[in-house]
Amino acid sequence: MKQGQRIKHLLNKFVQNKCSPEEVAELVAYFKKEELTAEFLQVEEVLENLDIIPKMDKNTYHRIQDQILSKAEILENKTKRELYKNKNLLSYTAVAAVLIGLMVSIIYFRSFIERFYNDSQENYKAIVVKEYILLETDDGKLQELSEQGNLDLLDKKGNIIGGKKGNKLVYKKAEALTEKVNYNTIRIPYGKRFEVQLSDGSHVFLNAGSSLKYPVNFPKTGKREVTLTGEAFFKVTEDKERPFVLTTKNIQIGVLGTEFNVTAYGEDSITNVVLVEGSVKLKTGQNLQNGAILEPGQLASLELNNNSLHISEVDTEIYTSWMQGGLAFVEITFEDILKKMERHYNVKIINEDKNLAKEKFNAKFADEPLDRILNYFKETYGLEFTKENQRTIIINQKT
DSSP: OOHHHHHHHHHHHHHTTOOOHHHHHHHHHHHHHSOOOTTSOOHHHHHTTOSOOOBOOHHHHHHHHHHHHHTOTTSOHHHHHHHHHTGGGSOSBHHHHHHHHHHHHHHHTOEEEEEEEOTTSSOEEEEEEESSEEEEOTTSOEEEEOSSSEEEEEOTTSOEEEEEETTEEEEOOOSSOOSOOOEEEEEOOTTOOEEEEOTTSOEEEEOTTOEEEEESSOOSSSOEEEEEEEEEEEEOOOOTTSOEEEEETTEEEEESSOEEEEEEOTTOSEEEEEEEESOEEEEESTTOOEEEEEOTTEEEEEETTTTEEEEEEOOHHHHHGGGGTOEEEEEEEHHHHHHHHHHHHTOEEEEOOGGGTTOEEEEEEOSOOHHHHHHHHHHHHOOOEEEEETTEEEEOOOO
16 A cells, blocks of 8 residues: 555544544654655545544634634744635545544644544544643643653743653752743643643643643742643742742632642532642632641642632542652542543543432542453442543443
């Protein structure tokens, strides 16, 4: 088989989610060294190979397309024009959105676009499943980071401002603190964890599916401000002149020098803050008008639907076990357990047992493979599941 035919064959398999890891690697390697050519699949060729083509309204389709293309800053202008020129030829379907994502992602190797629709098939969502740890600099440029090897981090002038060693990013302490603050954002995909050492010496351990926005160098006066989505453990370097302030979903955390864990995923209805050491001051609510101070060993849970804050004594090791690859479920619903498992193992879990969704469970696991956890629920609670493929598990309705 000629190379062009081989690539087209693999792209066809990729769109249908039938590529092996080795075949995906072959595709990525090809497009790292080749231009976009006629081997690339046309929309019609993709549609012919898909059994279900749910309809998508025109506005939703264009919104998704524009979001995808707006991130493709490393594409040549010519390529961008060609994509837009063919815009009207694309069917207004979720499949078309997938193909656009496929084009962009393979060209600049940033993300794979998956599609799904809810049970009522009225609302559709496009999920970007990133295969790489991504570093977005202040000027909007994206850089892929692997978990192996070393890498120097450079500023716009080519000066070394830090480096990556394995799965840790370390920023140099600024020789001269400045008023100007440039923010970077690091995004961790499902199935991975990463550590960032900020320029003030503070350490941030990021869990799967998380992102952190932070200054490359903190200002010489005022606050040290960072923003989190997802889950992270913070070890903050003390600086009484410049308090450390973390902002996340409907909550702001002020600290001097302390260790604490925050869980604030976008899809979760509760934000948790667990204090391990030191002291933190919480401000909650839309206008951050409510406050509380945590002591070591306490958990603050903010319910986002009614903005109520609950504080309790806990075993902090349960809430930080993820740093060693563990999973802990403490009085949480089965549907929330599945969310944790999806992020932890980078899989899609479809629950067809709706009666089980709201049941609450308690369980704690060390660094275990996914099959062992599924089998635990099977043996203990009679859970029935089917592995559709390596990345998709279906929780079956109990018979």
